[in-house]
Amino acid sequence: MTGLLPLSQRVAAALTSSLSSADLAALIAEVSTETGNLDTRRAQAERISLDPLTSDEAVEAASGDVVRLGLAIRRQQAALQQLDERMTAAAAAEQRAEQAKARAAAVKQRDEAVTALRDKYPRLAGEIAALMRQILSADRAITAHAPGERTVEAIACGVSPMGIAGDVN
Numbered sequence: 001m002t003g004l005l006p007l008s009q010r011v012a013a014a015l016t017s018s019l020s021s022a023d024l025a026a027l028i029a030e031v032s033t034e035t036g037n038l039d040t041r042r043a044q045a046e047r048i049s050l051d052p053l054t055s056d057e058a059v060e061a062a063s064g065d066v067v068r069l070g071l072a073i074r075r076q077q078a079a080l081q082q083l084d085e086r087m088t089a090a091a092a093a094e095q096r097a098e099q100a101k102a103r104a105a106a107v108k109q110r111d112e113a114v115t116a117l118r119d120k121y122p123r124l125a126g127e128i129a130a131l132m133r134q135i136l137s138a139d140r141a142i143t144a145h146a147p148g149e150r151t152v153e154a155i156a157c158g159v160s161p162m163g164i165a166g167d168v169n
Contacts, residue, residue: 007030007031007034008075008079010027011027011031011079011083014027014083014086015079015082015083015086018090019086019090020090020094021087021090021091021094024083024086024087024090025087027083028080028083028084028087031076031079031080031083032080034076035073035076035077035080038069038072038073038076039069039073041065041069042065042066042069042070042073045062045063045065045066045069046062046066048062049062049063049065049066135152135153138151138152139151139152139153
């Protein structure tokens, strides 16, 4: 619906409401194009008003157009400056919102990991400690009673005990 409003009304609405930086950029492009069109029309009116072959009535009308179009161009330039400021502010706000969203996701992920660590770590650490005691006991038994046989980790993982070369005592 706002696309049906005159450009000046859309600019005024954009300066008094919250638009995304993308919407503001599109409006800035439209205002820039319109400013260029106004300047083309102003230059044409100026050529007419300065042409010595132009009638006095046509010079008077063209001179009025030069002034009117010049003011319209300056108004568009002022609008562009304000729109650019709004777009910069909107982009910064969007970036802050994205950062806040990413932070919230990171905090949520961290809190889930904290919960998992609190809930699972004590049990898992106990299981790992028991497993390591079992491996150590088996390796000591192999070393003592079956020299030359491979250790638990050598068979299970293809490495020496705990990644260390040498015998286990």
